[in-house]
Amino acid sequence: MSTAAPAPDPAACTTMAEVRAGVDALDRELVALLARRFRFMAAAARIKPDRGAVRDEARKATVIAQARRAAEEAGAPADIIAALWEQLVEASIAYELATFDRTRG
Numbered sequence: 001m002s003t004a005a006p007a008p009d010p011a012a013c014t015t016m017a018e019v020r021a022g023v024d025a026l027d028r029e030l031v032a033l034l035a036r037r038f039r040f041m042a043a044a045a046r047i048k049p050d051r052g053a054v055r056d057e058a059r060k061a062t063v064i065a066q067a068r069r070a071a072e073e074a075g076a077p078a079d080i081i082a083a084l085w086e087q088l089v090e091a092s093i094a095y096e097l098a099t100f101d102r103t104r105g
Contacts, residue, residue, distance in 0.1 A: 034088075041092045045099035054096050060089050 007025035008018055048054060064085045071081035 037088075038092065038095055041096045042099050045096045045103060048100070051097065051100050051104075054100060055093055060093075063089055 007022040007029070010019070010022060013019045013022060045054070064082055067085040068078045068082040071078040
């Protein structure tokens with residue numbers, strides 16, 4: 001875990017240096033969270049009974065819809081978040097398939 005300072009409140013930023021420091025801090029947090037998410041994908045590859053179970057379109061739709069709702073509740077741009085989650089879920093599926101093949105193939 002990083003000992004870097006947490007991101008400042010964007011409303012309190014008065015310089016671009018502060019904005020950039022905040023974005024950089026958030027990026028580090030996001031990467032750490034994504035790394036954790038991909039560890040769950042590796043666990044899924046280990047647990048699922050067969051390769052065909054990796055792609056689940058119903059689950060994909062649910063995950064994206066949940067992200068959209070969370071974005072709306074947070075006042076974030078829901079369409080952008082949903083598009084990002086589409087990419088994230090597809091990347092997660094690709095990672096899970098590769099992990100499945102590497103560990104079970």
